[in-house]
Amino acid sequence: MSTPEETAATEEVLAMVRSGTPSLIAIGLARWKYHGIRPGGFLTAVLENDLWRATGFADEDNVQNLRQIVNVAWDYLPFKALGSAERVRNWKGLDPQ
Numbered sequence: 268m269s270t271p272e273e274t275a276a277t278e279e280v281l282a283m284v285r286s287g288t289p290s291l292i293a294i295g296l297a298r299w300k301y302h303g304i305r306p307g308g309f310l311t312a313v314l315e316n317d318l319w320r321a322t323g324f325a326d327e328d329n330v331q332n333l334r335q336i337v338n339v340a341w342d343y344l345p346f347k348a349l350g351s352a353e354r355v356r357n358w359k360g361l362d363p364q
Contacts, residue, residue, distance in 0.1 A: 272362050276301050279343065288339045289332055300344055303360030313340055314349040 269277070276297040283293035295306035305311060309329055312321035313336055322330060329336065340349055348358045 272301055283339050283343065286339065287332070287335050289328060289336075292329070292332075292336055293339075296340060296343055299358070299360070300348060301360050301362050303358055305355075310336075311355065313337060314344075314355045315352045316350050317352070 279300075280290075280293045280297050283296065284290050288296075292310060295310050298304040299306055299310075299314065306314070307324070309321055309324035309326075312318070312324055313333075318333070318337070321333065325333065345361070347354055349355065
């Protein structure tokens with residue numbers, strides 16, 4: 268049986284994928300939001316609002332989807348979970364384990 272948080276995370280991932288977000292990015296955002304599990308270099312750079320560094324880590328798909336990824340991150344995540352390296356460093360997740 269799923270917890271309410273797991274159900275919410277699953278629904279949010281599906282909504283992000285339906286809106287055009289790559290599935291691995293959507294999963295990474297959900298893990299970051301709920302558990303504070305730090306994503307890879309590309310998504311961490313996006314979260315820190317360092318788009319120059321993000322483009323250096325991005326593969327071709329993420330370069331093409333960068334605008335969508337940035338928009339969904341800002342729409343989906345709490346303000347305290349992104350926007351600067353300090354906020355990213357301090358984020359522990361909504362439900363840290």
